[in-house]
Amino acid sequence: MSTDFETDPHRDTGTEPDEFRDEQDRISPFWLERLRAYLAADRAEDVATVMAPLHAADVGDVLESLDADERLQLVQSLGDRFDYSALTEVDESVRIEITDALSNTEIARGVAGLDSDDAVTILEDLEQVDRDEVLAKLPTFERLSLKRSLDFPEESAGRRMQTDFIAIPPFWTVGQTIDYLRSNSDLPDEFYQIYVVDASYQVLGTLPLDKFIRAGRSTIIEALMNTNLVLVDANEDQEEAARDFERYDLVEVGVVDESKRLVGVLTIDDMVDVIHEEADEDIKLLAGVGDEDISDSTVDTVRSRVPWLVINLFTAVMVSLVIGLFNATIEQMVALAVLMPIVASMGGNAGTQTMTVTVRALSMRELDGSRVRRLVRREMVVGLVNGVLFALLIGLVTWLRFENLQLGIVIGLAMIINLIVAGTAGILIPLTLDKFKADPAIASAVFVTTVTDVVGFFAFLGIAGLWFGLF
Template structure:
């Protein structure tokens, strides 16, 4: 017998397909095996449903998701059509939004409703939430009353809230039951969640009283009262709480699952750690992308979607680059008299930009993990200034000597070293203060800090270098 109803279903199907062996779909590098992928494509092109079923029905939903992600549009549609009822819709929760919508949009609403009935409520919501309201409504109307109510309630919670990610299937018992009664109930009740790790304890109005992990139940004697072995829930999650915040609570307290409650503290669902892992991954991913100046784009997005999503960031960068150029423009007369300045000025700006990015990266992540807050900010700013000063002096010496020898002009090396120290200090200050200020004003520091920090280091870098040079060598400028 299999672990869960899902696995059970899968194994039954696999047995029908007379291919019980689990196929090796990943190679040693952990990449999708190309031979396997070829066999799947061949079966689709040959319209051979039996052969296709034998290959993909035994797969885990995440493996099927990987396959969907690696074949093209036509093959995806073919796969879903050929598998028919044997297509495991949970796989849709494992693919990019673009791929998911592509598959779902090609399906009649009645078929989606059929699929949604088979899914856990959290997976169903995951698929439904991307559809437009008219489709959502039509699909919900095709569902039995109880499921409709559950899904509608979950969909009414805000985007990216705990209520959206929760599973509405859970086991709950009254506090006065004994362990024996509880075990008997679990043995007899047919309509249990596919998997669960704790049992919730509620009063008659569904108000959450506490929870018992299954291992506590198994260790206790039958006559023991549930209320005596339960622990009070310290970390009940309001359904409207942002999913990232909820995920951080579950991570911090090493919970396997947490109760989700409505505004009256009634139990409405359970948030499980496997969803949390995905949320935390997605949030870290988001930070990386935002720091890199790319939005929510996915590898499978179309060229035009990608162009649009990157355009804004490049446009902001253009504005800051023009600002830096305007600073250089102030010194065009200076450069005309000493063209070596034009050759060397990118070095000063680039070193500052990199040092600023280093500081900013640390600051953005420390803010995200709450290691950095306004109370220890003073200490961290002083530390960053010290780091900037030391590395500034070190590189000022290196660059000063190199530039002095290169252009056979020691004064030029001295000017450059001085400008570099100033810019490294500006980089340290900008790299730490800009994210803190953005965070303070409620903006996501990951998304905007980069542009501001490099603006600071470009402007200060060019200004310090060209300005000091003009003054040092007595050259003219527009100042």
């Protein structure tokens, strides 16, 4: 197969990392075109050459940019040179697609050299039979460590933790610890503090590296260690663990089991990923698209969206029934049909604003009893103030457009009612869902929109019917 890359030596040597990205920090189209040409020509060495300078996160971007058959071909072309940590940087659907196409032997070889948290991310997506087979091919100590992590609930601190850490007894000296670190080849690749434990591995204290390296060799560890401990339970939700990192400005924290024994550590790079994932999840849930990714197939995307569209259909039918109650009113004054979407639309937007603030506050655990009462009062007052302001505005516009002062007053009253209801519903609905252990990010939007539409139409058409005696 002949390509223009072979006739242009300068273009064919594009292996420098800065050529991988364009000015918009996206993958260079030319770079991607060259990689695809190498894959099509089965030039494995050239593929390895252009991929070699890339970080695992960049390799993940490449995998998501390729077609399904090209992704698998890339992994197979790189062979032992493929960094399986790149699979933790891609959408779940892409990771499952690749691992489904690989043999369990290949997966076992790939995860064997990974940090335990990255290995768990890959293994937890496998079917139980395949997972057991992969684990059986790993060394005993590594297998037991990974199985222990996998025994913890999904999205828990135990699933996110690294099982490699440094633990020492309190009676050692700084000198003994330094000698131990220098002589031990099986240390974590990166660590930020040393854990001081007793014989049962319960944490007595922690020793930050900056404090450790400044101490004299004869200093006893117990005299240096920090006993003001912040520890995370392995069964704790990963979002709660991330909140601890934010609250206490942590870089690393120990993870303990139900017996308070140290079983692993969480580091800031893991928590950045968690914060990103949780924020991404909440944004998707507010829009009713579940855990959808841009790499999902058409079938998966349809399956993800249909349930919420069905719910929206039922709520829309409910709104239409309310409008149907006032058919005679609308027939007698056509202007009502022109104006009524304005009231519902303003209420929906106002409710969504309040709902978004409330859902965020709930997810950040910022609402206690006093704050809830203050927030409810504030949103009701905000709804009243906004209602009055926009009532005056829309009332004036209606009066000038239809030359009907009474119609302007009617829509103004309806606007005030709906914006007060919107502010109240926008906070009470998420709070109620949260109280009943339902995720407010999932269902709040549907209920808030339904309430504001029903109240908006009912208030406007009802007041109009009474005001003009159209019933």
